[in-house]
Amino acid sequence: MILTDATFDQTINQPLPVLVDFWAPWCGPCRMVAPSVEKLAQEFAGRAVVGKLNVDENQMTAQRYRVMSIPTLIIFKNGQPVDQIVGVQPYPALQQRLAKTL
Numbered sequence: 001m002i003l004t005d006a007t008f009d010q011t012i013n014q015p016l017p018v019l020v021d022f023w024a025p026w027c028g029p030c031r032m033v034a035p036s037v038e039k040l041a042q043e044f045a046g047r048a049v050v051g052k053l054n055v056d057e058n059q060m061t062a063q064r065y066r067v068m069s070i071p072t073l074i075i076f077k078n079g080q081p082v083d084q085i086v087g088v089q090p091y092p093a094l095q096q097r098l099a100k101t102l
Contacts, residue, residue, distance in 0.1 A: 001050065001051040001052070002052055003020060003052065003061075004057070004058050005059075008020075011049065012079050014049070016047065017049070017076065017077050017098065017101040017102060018048065018049040018050075018051065018075070018077075019037075019040060019049070019051070019074075019098055020051050020053055020073065020074050020076065021034075021037045021052045021053070021071060021072075022055050022062055022072040023053070023054060023055065024054060024055050024056050024070055029071055029087065030070055033088050036090075036094050037050060040094060043095070044098060047102055048098055048102065065081065069086060069087070071086075072084065072086050073086075075098060083097055083101065
């Protein structure tokens, strides 16, 4: 799911946990973590929402959550951030962190 400044609040304010990948097209590490994010979206379908927010195109939201380096993944529950992962992590680590919020 592609998120924007306009759709962000509506997306994170729901009962399911929401993992947001803050990324940019020019970011090499972001491209490295992208397959893991896609895999999480498939594995957790129906149990969690996984979205991507391009920080270059949506600077208001990135600033609001103080995203200073990318990739940053933030997990939201009931509209509030409950976990933050900065940098490239292996898939099992991401899977465990998201599963913990279910």
